[in-house]
Amino acid sequence: MNTLELTINGKVYAFTQGETILDVARRNDIFIPTLCYLKNASPTGACRMCVVEVKGARSLVASCTAPAGAGMDVQTESKSVVKSRKMNLELLLSSGSHDCLLCPSTGDCRLQDLAFRYNATGKRFERTKPKYQPDFSNPFLIRDFSKCILCGRCVQACKEVQVNNAIDYGYRGSDAKIIAKCDLPLGDSDCVFCGECLQVCPVGALSLKKARQKPRVCETEVVRTTCAYCGVGCQMNLHVKDNVVQMVNGVDAIPNHGSLCVKGRFGMQFINSDERLKTPLIRKNGELVAAEWGEALSLIAEKLGEYKEKNGADSIGVLASARCTNEENYLFQKFARAVIGTNNVDHCARY
Ligand code: FES
Secondary structure, X not given: OOOEEEEEOOXXXXXXXXXEXXXXXXXXXXXXXXXXXXXXXXXXXXXXXXXXXXXXXXXXXXXXXXXXOOOOXXXXXXXXXXXXXXXXXXXXXXXXXXXXXXXXXXXXXXXXXXXXXXXXXXXXXXXXXXXXXXXXXXXXXXXOHHHOOOOOHHHHHHHHHOOOOOEEEEOOHHHOEEEEOOOEOHHHOOOOOOOHHHHHOOOOOEEEOOHHHOOOHXXXXXXXXXXXXXXXXOEEEXXXXXXXXEEEEEOXXXXXXXXXXXXXXXXXXXXXXXXXXXXXXXXXXXXXXXXXXXXXXXXXXXXXXXXXXXXXXXXXXXXXXXXXXXXXXXXXXXXXXXXXXXXXXXXXXXX
């Protein structure tokens, strides 16, 4: 079989049928900027940031949608490519209010990064005034339309990744905005608060509700961990500052590939809650009293032994939890069968 090859910036690279120019470039660590491109969703070609120069082509080509072709000669940072990207950035910066000083996404904004890289100031074109007021109706996030660049990543994430179809493009031309269910506030729409849109927003248009009171993402330390809400094992990055989790993002790895549910993404307040149980509690004289683990485990062993002695092993049942890992649940049934001697094992997820 003949190997398919194309040239990028003077170097030859192999590719397989169906890959785009962007796929080949990314696989070989060649930088091509993107704003609207979302992995695992169909490319929309909306932002034109990923344009490259292909020898013989009549115009610049959007690399996120253009299939790689055998013998193609591609330049990713030619003069005309850089000029086009800079103009696109200038246009984006002139529409709405991209005030980085007060934006919670400063330091974690792709538009800001690219403006810096391509020296785009936003002064070239006349600024258009924001048309829409921010939407605070969602309990977790704010939609600030004045910072939206209409890249459509949130729509793609909602439609194609989470398959919720809660948001879409609405209106036309300079009136265009991302709307939820006939332009209702997000809180009154079909949104299920998964927060996938928040994670993929490349600018500050979608931010956590308390983002202005919190440290910015760029000030936090990233800690990779496994979500503890159920046994699926979703991989997440905790953004931590002062020992407090400020924000959670999904990691693009098995099994969740970047997605999280509403609990995993937004339910992190319990970690530092004053009401959180940190020790076992034993009821003494009708009151729950904090105890050492050794004391609690001895009491459980003693009581189980007593019941077994008195009523037989089948008088005891074991109820496992979906919050535990498969391994923990396996051990739990093993404990029931091999230690207590009963097959009375069930799992909260079953009912
Ligand atoms: Fe290719 Fe937006 S990333 S057009």
